[in-house]
Amino acid sequence: MKLKEYLEQGKTYIIAEMSGNHGGSLEKALEIVRAAAEAGADCLKTQTYTADTLTIPARTEPFLLRSGLWDREYLYDLYEKAYTPWDWMPKIKEEAERLGMDFLSTPFDETAVEFLEGIGEEFYKIASFELVDIPLIREVARTGRPIIMSCGMGSEAEIREAVDTVFATGNHDLVLLKCCSAYPTDYQAMHLSTITDMRDQFGVPVGLSDHSEGTTADVAAVALGAAVIEKHFCISREDNTVDSAFSLSKEEFAQMVADVRNTEKALGKNLPNKGVFYGPAPEEAQSYSLRRSLFAVKDIAKGEEFTKENVRSIRPSGGLHPRYLMQLTGDGKGSAMRAARDIPFGTALAREDVAGELKG
Structure with a gap:
């Protein structure tokens, strides 16, 4: 039956x-x-x-x-x-x-x-x-x-x-x-x-x-x-x-x-x-690679401050988590962090690109 x-x-x-x-x-x-x-x-x-x-x-x-x-x-x-x-x-x-x-x-x-x-x-x-x-x-x-x-x-x-x-x-x-x-x-x-x-x-x-x-x-x-x-x-x-x-x-x-x-x-x-399931699901692998992350949207010289004009949260993934954007730029509430090396336009930002320690 x-x-x-x-x-x-x-x-x-x-x-x-x-x-x-x-x-x-x-x-x-x-x-x-x-x-x-x-x-x-x-x-x-x-x-x-x-x-x-x-x-x-x-x-x-x-x-x-x-x-x-x-x-x-x-x-x-x-x-x-x-x-x-x-x-x-x-x-x-x-x-x-x-x-x-x-x-x-x-x-x-x-x-x-x-x-x-x-x-x-x-x-x-x-x-x-x-x-x-x-x-x-x-x-x-x-x-x-x-x-x-x-x-x-x-x-x-x-x-x-x-x-x-x-x-x-x-x-x-x-x-x-x-x-x-x-x-x-x-x-x-x-x-x-x-x-x-x-x-x-x-x-x-x-x-x-x-x-x-x-x-x-x-x-x-x-x-x-x-x-x-x-x-x-x-x-x-x-x-x-x-x-x-x-x-x-x-x-x-x-x-x-x-x-x-x-x-x-x-x-x-x-x-x-x-x-009950919280992602990502295996079927989302391709989409997962298109999530937002932090990229250099202009050439950034070593020692230059990060700003909202040279760093943005964009697609795809691969860069720093967007949560770090405020720390990098200061968001008008504190000192901006600086580049640890020359960073070309289109680079996915990594911790090694940042002079100083990111929190979190």
């Missing part, structure tokens, strides 16, 4: 969420798996539910959506349209693993946990809406397998209760995901700075489950230390599947992966001391 390996290495783990973007076609589902692998995903995720395990076929007001992407859809109808048939899961899992990805799924009830255990699921995802389903969380935690848990809509107290439920089973393999459960999510609703606070508050790795359009939030989250990025994936938003409006295409996902990996390099996440 790449997840544990990446957490130990400090490498961002990137999940491609298929959700209902298969549009009811196994062929399209497997196409998504292959496209996600080509785009650089570390993991392919599905959701294991049926309409009946999530809700009931009621046609009353509480079951009718009144805004957003799924306005005027009844919950049961939406979930019937979006669900992934369970008999597809072994095929999807096999294809994902054949292509070098982990396979992850979100169970929504105990029957889904039992089913996923039966096909060899190695770790689990808890969805934001199930953050308050303490019995389900306990059931998943008791498998002893690692858990990635989204925290959309969750108050600090609700997240704490869910975390404590996992820990109470003896399972401490937990990753939390900052999430906003609005589809799509506006940037001002994301509150990404909470990522660092969650890591401090709960003492576990924290990542981002991102429902915003584009990839800006994902790169920002990695800069804040996100250990996991989860993003919905589709072949094309023109497919008009249930989640395609806030999903990334193969090309967009590949660009996100590249941006995340470049952000990791820029942060120095794979370097000692958590990437």
Whole structure:
């Protein structure tokens, strides 16, 4: 499983969420798996539910959506349209693993946990809406397998209760995901700075489950230390599947992966001391030779005073440090020092060129 390996290495783990973007076609589902692998995903995720395990076929007001992407859809109808048939899961899992990805799924009830255990699921995802389903969380935690848990809509107290439920089973393999459960999510609703606070508050790795359009939030989250990025994936938003409006295409996902990996390099996440480094870096060697130093900018005769007219701090390096300029010239506050020998124009000044002792 790449997840544990990446957490130990400090490498961002990137999940491609298929959700209902298969549009009811196994062929399209497997196409998504292959496209996600080509785009650089570390993991392919599905959701294991049926309409009946999530809700009931009621046609009353509480079951009718009144805004957003799924306005005027009844919950049961939406979930019937979006669900992934369970008999597809072994095929999807096999294809994902054949292509070098982990396979992850979100169970929504105990029957889904039992089913996923039966096909060899190695770790689990808890969805934001199930953050308050303490019995389900306990059931998943008791498998002893690692858990990635989204925290959309969750108050600090609700997240704490869910975390404590996992820990109470003896399972401490937990990753939390900052999430906003609005589809799509506006940037001002994301509150990404909470990522660092969650890591401090709960003492576990924290990542981002991102429902915003584009990839800006994902790169920002990695800069804040996100250990996991989860993003919905589709072949094309023109497919008009249930989640395609806030999903990334193969090309967009590949660009996100590249941006995340470049952000990791820029942060120095794979370097000692958590990437904290004060220069010069080896890559700066050529530039280092162009730093300022003191040069004779006129011919200076032996015994002549140094002045701002005959000595300047200029590029390149090689001469005395610029800190000595005030000592050499007196800077109007004292006697100037004198040349110990003739110094031609363009000479990098050295201590031997100065009559007397430089301080410092």
